[in-house]
Amino acid sequence: MPCAPDVDGTCGKAANVASVRVQLEMHSLWEQFNHLGNEMIVTKSGRRMFPTFQVHISGMDPESEYVLLLDFVPVDDKRYRYAFHSSSWLVAGRGDASPPGRVHFHPDSPARGSQWMKQTVSFDRLKLTNNLLDDNGHIILNSMHCYQPRLHVVLVDPRRDSHIYAQRNFCTFSFPETRFIAVTAYQNHRITRLKIASNPFAKGFRTADPDDCSYLGR
Amino acid sequence: MPCAPDVDGTCGKAANVASVRVQLEMHSLWEQFNHLGNEMIVTKSGRRMFPTFQVHISGMDPESEYVLLLDFVPVDDKRYRYAFHSSSWLVAGRGDASPPGRVHFHPDSPARGSQWMKQTVSFDRLKLTNNLLDDNGHIILNSMHCYQPRLHVVLVDPRRDSHIYAQRNFCTFSFPETRFIAVTAYQNHRITRLKIASNPFAKGFRTADPDDCSYLGR
């Protein structure tokens, strides 16, 4: 289902951002992870997300330039722990201090609307880290905290003093099914199994167990 | 040795292109290949160059934006063939019709001078093909013809009507030691041996022969 922008950017210009629509790719895979309580590994050197955050975009002005970026907002101010006996996440106290807030610019930015719209936009170069001192430009997250990824679409306004209008030139998209808890090691074994079953790079850990293929939904 | 631009772009602007200097990386490796008569494989699906065309750039305005691109000019209007008995290239007649002229934009283009200058700029994504109908954007060359790669540095002028000044906004760099003959299979066995000795992806063909390491120059 397409997602309408959280911020309405209606204004009189030929190219604005109000008509932009964004659809999450691999929606049903995200739903399966979200249903189990999704986890994403963070490491010192940085770890990719899986599933990858990928979207299909429509409604851009083909000739105008846009910048796409992703950030991660804490869902709450809590620290979590996993209760193995009940297979569930419990609140373990107040959240730790937020690490330096960073954004990940899609490496193709800036690009024209026609470029963004003609194929799936994939944020597969993005990496998550728990290293507060990271200087590779990775996204820094607190382990055992819950995060919501957000996509921002920014119209590059060629006019001088465009900062005056900047508030009208971007919109934000948030897909609740992409929420996850950052971890240094997987807690829920069902998450581990679904990652192994669906991530091509983990094929070496697959068994002949047909349950491993259940994510195919067929 | 830095290479001064072929085209002098002196003009009164704060940022121009006349002061740009470009230095070829892996110069001594290029020299060794050039000394033997360099060959580059072309295939239907596209083949990387080796050595890779890499440069170090200085003299740009850090704040201005530049586009970098590579093209390949025929050195002459001749077709060559390799004489195995004399281990040398001979003229085999007039050159074939030139394929569609293409340029390869460096994928980071456009970028600010500070970005281009802070590390080696590598054209390792560029691929050479002999397929006249290629639609992957690869550089199309005639096999058994000789080519000279050229680097163009284009200043992105933010002023309106910048096309009026466009002729002053680019310069071209040409390194004679990067010249080569396009082939579908290597002709000179010494070129083959030097490629195997110096290209990490050909390590599987290396023997214990110490000659294979001669390119190290030690």
Next chain:
DNA sequence: AAGTTCTCACCTAGGTGTAAAGTT
């Protein structure tokens, strides 16, 4: 005979979870 295409084993480069070891 000369040049091109194709498949292949062998690499580089780097993304996986595992299990043991380390840390607090």
Next chain:
DNA sequence: AACTTTACACCTAGGTGAGAACTT
């Protein structure tokens, strides 16, 4: 006890020239 780090085997993805097969 709870969490993090590290080395590792096993993958994906794709860049090599060899050599056989194919084309003209």
